[in-house]
Amino acid sequence: MPKLLHIQSSPMGELSFSTRAAKAFVDAYAGAHPGDSVEVLDLWKTELPQFDFTAASGKYKIMRGLPHAGDEARAWEGVVRLIEHLKSADKVLVSAGMWNFSIPYRLKQYLDVIIQPGYTFSFDPEKGYSGLVTGKPLQLILASGGEYPGGSPAAGLDFQKPYLEMIFGFIGFTDIRTLRVEGTLTPDAESNLNGITEAASSAGKVF
Numbered sequence: 001m002p003k004l005l006h007i008q009s010s011p012m013g014e015l016s017f018s019t020r021a022a023k024a025f026v027d028a029y030a031g032a033h034p035g036d037s038v039e040v041l042d043l044w045k046t047e048l049p050q051f052d053f054t055a056a057s058g059k060y061k062i063m064r065g066l067p068h069a070g071d072e073a074r075a076w077e078g079v080v081r082l083i084e085h086l087k088s089a090d091k092v093l094v095s096a097g098m099w100n101f102s103i104p105y106r107l108k109q110y111l112d113v114i115i116q117p118g119y120t121f122s123f124d125p126e127k128g129y130s131g132l133v134t135g136k137p138l139q140l141i142l143a144s145g146g147e148y149p150g151g152s153p154a155a156g157l158d159f160q161k162p163y164l165e166m167i168f169g170f171i172g173f174t175d176i177r178t179l180r181v182e183g184t185l186t187p188d189a190e191s192n193l194n195g196i197t198e199a200a201s202s203a204g205k206v207f
């Protein structure tokens with residue numbers, strides 16, 4: 001059964017704009033793909049591995065082609081489990097708010113855990129970097145309190161959309177679609193959400 005994995009990174013529950021827009025996407029997706037399963041990974045309700053000294057030492061060992069020591073191997077069990085979980089999905093949806101012009105730290109922690117040499121990317125001195133998470137479309141649904149229209153001076157402050165599109169591209173995603181609800185801290189917040197909800201429903205049907 002094909003699986004859509006929804007990686008949810010707002011802690012705001014039903015008040016979250018990114019989660020509400022993502023819900024419209026998922027509802028439309030489920031209606032159009034009745035044989036598929038949808039799994040939610042709520043990054044605020046999931047225990048993510050700490051990427052501490054032992055885990056980082058294990059990463060450097062892989063980069064140097066060295067075997068893991070016992071404690072590194074144990075620390076990496078959780079890392080590999082999270083990577084395999086991502087790879088088990090056929091399609092991926094990530095919803096996120098903008099925090100300090102970038103992404104919430106739980107989503108950054110998730111990315112710091114799963115982006116690993118030999119697992120989600122590889123490096124070849126002649127060919128450079130290659131992503132290893134291939135063949136899956138990715139839908140990003142992003143919310144921000146302010147507005148960052150392309151070409152405006154404010155766009156230069158936006159490290160949310162460009163970062164997420166770059167980093168998922170780095171690990172192999174080539175079909176990346178992005179929807180944004182902006183101005184969620186303005187009086188137009190709800191009407192902005194309504195506009196994006198319709199777009200999210202249309203996008204979910206054909207994902």
Ligand SMILES: Cc1cc2nc3c(=O)[nH]c(=O)nc-3n(C[C@H](O)[C@H](O)[C@H](O)COP(=O)(O)O)c2cc1C
Pocket residue numbers: 010011012015016017018019096097098099100101102143144145146147184185
């Ligand atoms: C810790 C924190 C930092 C934020 N930083 C920004 C920011 O730099 N720029 C911005 O436009 N909005 C910022 N906001 C507002 C959020 O982007 C906005 O409330 C958005 O709707 C959050 O997504 P959510 O509703 O899905 O949780 C911040 C909110 C929080 C809680």
